[in-house]
Amino acid sequence: MTSEKDVVTEERRNSTIVQARDVDVAAMVMDDNFENDLTPEISEKLRRKIDLHMMPLMCFSFVLMIADQVVVAQSAILGIFEGASLTQNQFNWLATVLYITIMVFEYPQNLALQRYPVAKWMSVNIFIWSIALLAHAACKSFGALVACRIVMGMCESVILPGFMIVTSMFYTRSEHTHRVGLWYMAGMCGSSFLGFIAAALLYVPESSPLMPWQWMMIIMGVVTFLFAIVFVVFFPDSPTTARFLTKEERVWAVQRIRVNQTGVENKRWKKEQSMETIWDLKVWIMAGFGFVSHVPISMSFQKQIIVSQLGFSPLSTTLLSCADGAITIIGILIGLWIASRPYIGRGYATVITSVPPFLGAVLINVLPPNNKIVSLFMYWLSYWVMVPYTIFLGWIGSLVAGHTKRITTNTIVLISAYLGTAVGPFMWRKEYQPRNRIPWLIIALCVIVGALMLLALRIMLYFENKRRDNQPRDTSYDEMYMKKEEEDGTIIKQRVDKAFLDLTDKQNKDFRYLL
Structure with missing residues (x-):
């Protein structure tokens, strides 16, 4: 502006x-005379090259981020309660502290992403969070774990907004949802990946100098540190400086996203764009959805406890937790297919994919608890709460333009989302176990309210497009x-x-x- x-x-x-x-x-x-050289064939070939270079890095980053966020949840049956002398309430706080920290540092991190080279700034943060994760293994108390979680939260707060910005730099708006879906779906593999590691660590002998949960922290910390080296070497800051593209391809990459009407980036923060964001109604509708969609996502931190209280053994619980990611991946694939139908689109797709988690949360509450298999399937169905949010995440970049406005919008929406994740664990109280009727009721209400919010947003944007079409x-x-x-x-x-x-x-x- x-x-x-x-x-x-x-x-x-x-x-x-x-x-x-x-x-x-x-x-x-x-170059004014260059644009005519970009043919559909060149554009498609360039997109494949960008996918081949960037998507593996983005997907594995998200695998590690999700895995590292829920590593404490997996440690619930690996001895962390005894090893760090934790109560149930303190255990819940370990999730809340992480997400509160992410929420607090979301805006500073977004400002840093605008000011500094995106890839290099993200790399610094990945290095620091790997060290914080390794430090978990040395913790013997609740306070020490909280300190490590705070450092992790500071650094992890850069990943999601960073990838949202990078996706909008390299891909057209019609490609956003599928690319976001791919790296978010990969994150669900992190949950399953961690489940297999946890299952193997159950066999760590008692004579080991470290408890199983400590080995978990060390393994994930080392993997994250090694990946940080790969990331800083290969991940690009923007299409205008990407080393894996030739000079000619950089121009084509920019020309390809011209249809977005959003540009690539601008390193100057603009107050007027920030103020416009604050007064934009659609931004606050998206923020409201971010909050209500993330209150249910707190179940990912409680999943080991939830499944074990359905009547499964520790080993069965750990192995079944590996299926959570696979179930969510199936849901996301279905959601992406629905969203790609021209007659449905992103808005209606988020509403349609809200139906399964709503039914799962309702049915697990009303069906008799004696059939643990049926209850397990209803739990898995409710785990699809992540599907509408994944579609929504790919939709955000298509609804705002102006680099400062995009940064500010991402900040507001993500802060709201992490606020929901921070308060969510407190509904899983000891007195509600083992049926957890109140939490499941809250989850059902959040899902239906979120669906209505995005339906209203879709209708509002439809009429705004019509209004613009009718103007000179x-x-x-x-x-x-x-x-x-x-x-x-x-x-x-x-x-x-x-x-x-x-x-x-x-x-x-x-x-x-x-x-």
């Missing part, structure tokens, strides 16, 4: 000159230029496409909300 204070204007053949710092970085690599086209930003220095020192005036002016979705009347 431009303002009188920050933009130098001059009337020259009805054009406006803007300062380079106010436009998107993509404008620096664009806005030509205010059609003739925008910036001064650019050529290699020989010549100063030229280069046209800046509206898509790369770092305009917000409200300023750019050509922007249409993806439904």
Whole structure:
């Protein structure tokens, strides 16, 4: 967004000159005569190359993030209660402390992502969190574990917003949901992966100098540290500087996402975009959904306790927990397929995929408890609460434009989500066990309220698109230029496409909300 204070204007053949710092970085690599060279075949080949390089790194990052977040949950039957002298309430707090810390550091981390190179800043955080995870193994008290969880929360708060920004940099809006779905789905594999490790650690002999839960922390800490080295070497900061792309491919990568009308990034924080975000109703509807969708997700921290109280042995409980990730992956795949249907789209897909977890939470509460297999399946069905959120996560980037506005929107939504995750564990009280009727009732209510919120959002955006379609086209930003220095020192005036002016979705009347 431009303002009188920050933009130098001059009337020259009805054009406006803007300062380079106010436009998107993509404008620096664009060539007015280059765009015609981007054919559908080249675009598809480039997308496959980006997928091949980036998706494995993003997916494995999310595997580690989810695994490291629930590593304490898996430790519930590996001796952490005895080893660190924990009560049930203190155990619940270990989850809450992590998510409160993530929530508190979400905005500073988003500001850092805008100011510093994205990949390098994320790498620093992954290194630090791996050290914090290793330090868990040395903890002998609740206080020591809390300190480690705080450091982990500080660092992990960068991953989700970082990947949301990177996804919007490299992919078109129509590709967002599937890419977000892929790396979020990979995260569910982290839960299953951890379950197998926990099952193996049940056989650690009592003569071992370390308890099974301590071995779990060491194994995951070492894996995370090694991955941090890989990440810093291979993960790109943006398509304009990606080393795995040729100079020509970088221009094509920028040209490919031109249809988004959101640009790549702008390193300057803009107060006016931040204020627009705060007064944007749709942002607060998304924030409300973030909160109510994450209160039920607290069950992931309680899953070992929930399943064991259905009547399964420790070994069976650990092995069955491996299925949680597989069940969620199936749900996400179905959800992504539904969302990709043109006649359904993202909004309606989130509503449709809210039905299974709602039914699971209701039925586990009303069916007789003597059939533990049926109860287990209802628990797995309720675990699909993550499916609508995964679709929603890929939808957010298609609903806002302007780099500062995107950063601020991500911050508000993610803070709301982590607030829900922070308060969620407190509904799993000792007096509600083993049926947990109150928690399941709260989960059912959260799911239905979240579905209604996104339905309202979808309807609101539909009418806004219709309103824009019926208005005359806005030509205010059609003739925008910036001064650019050529290699020989010549100063030229280069046209800046509206898509790369770092305009917000409200300023750019050509922007249409993806439904």
